[in-house]
Amino acid sequence: MAFTRATGKHRAPSRLTRRSAKAVGVAALATTGVIGGLATPALAADSEGSALSDTGLNQVIAxxxxxxxxxxxxADAQRHQADAAAKAKAEARRKAEAKKKAEAEAKAEAEAKRAAEARAEKARAARSAERTRLSSFQLPVAGSYVSTGYKSSGSLWSSGSHSGIDFHAASGSSVVAVGAGTVVEAGWGGAYGNNIVLRMTDGTYTQYGHLSSIGVSVGQxxxxxxxxxxxxxxxxxxxxHLHFEARTTPSYGSDMDPVAYLRARGVNV
Incomplete structure (x- = not known):
């Protein structure tokens, strides 16, 4: 009697199907660590499925x-990026601090320079004011005028002529220094009565005579x-009245024209 192969759902699995199922089973057992204990002699002896590579285990490990x-x-790349970002941030902070410090130093230097310039300007102004003060001249009696001129002749003067000029002045009128100077004589002057002699800053001398009172002392x-x-x-x-002389020395006899002297120094006489 002839036999035929089963067909349909009763047909036995092919060898390829059996090998695939066997590989899946081995891979599953490998994950539980029991592949060695559950392997049967038949499975181990199967020449078609005995190779470990055929089970797919090496592929999973790889x-x-x-x-x-x-x-x-x-992770390494992320760490490198984080390190680079931190370094960049630190460098930016260092540059910002350095810039801030440089700006502060520049500001302090500019302020110091301005302060020094202000001090220098103040000193220049003070020197200029002092020069003006020292070089300025004025009438010895404010608002007065010359009542007797220089070198006028007459018996009133022992030399025969007037050695100075007389300014009109009521008794007790204020007499001032015509310019800056130092007192070299203050007291009785014989024919000049109470008199004062000043050494001016330019080296010349001025004399004030017939005073009712003296308000300065020698050396002042x-x-x-x-x-x-x-x-x-x-x-x-x-x-x-006020007798006024301009001299080259503090002594009598060294007189020069008082009007010319004052006019040369800007005084309207």
Whole structure:
């Protein structure tokens, strides 16, 4: 009697199907660690399925290793990026602090320079004011005029002529220094009565005679316009007035034209 192969659902699995199922089973057992204990002699002896590579285990291990390496590489890259960002941030902060410090130093230097310039300008102004003060001259009696001129002749003067000029001044009028100077004589001057002699800053001398009172002492420095005494009629005098002389020395006989002297120094006489 002839036999035929079963067909349909009763047909036995093919050898390829059996091998695939066997590989899946081995891979599953490998994950539980019992592949060695459950292997049957028949399975171990199967020449078609005995190779470990045929079970797919090496492929699973290789995939896991590759994934781990990728994760490590990604973590390393992220660390490198974080380190680079931190370094860049620190460098930016260092540059900002250095810039801020440089700006502060520049500001302090500019302020110091401005302060030094202000001090220098103040000193220049003070020197200029002092030069002006020292070089300024004015009338010895404010608002007065010359009543007797220089070198006028007459018997009133022992030399026969007037060695100075007389300014009209009521008794007790304020007499001031015509310019800045130092007192070299202050007291009785014979025919000049109470008199004062000043050494001016330019080296010349001025003399004030017939005073009713003296308000300065020898060695004292005075500025232009400083009151030094009051007018009067002491000494060889016919009435209250101020006798004024300009001299090259503090002594009598070294006189020069007082009007020219004052006009040369800007005084309207």
């Amino acid at each position: 995939i896991d290793k590759t994934l781990a390496e990728r994760i490590d590489a990604q 420095s005075v500025g232009a316009g400083r009151q030094i005494g009051l007018s009067g009629s002491t000494g060889n005098s016919t009435g209250p």
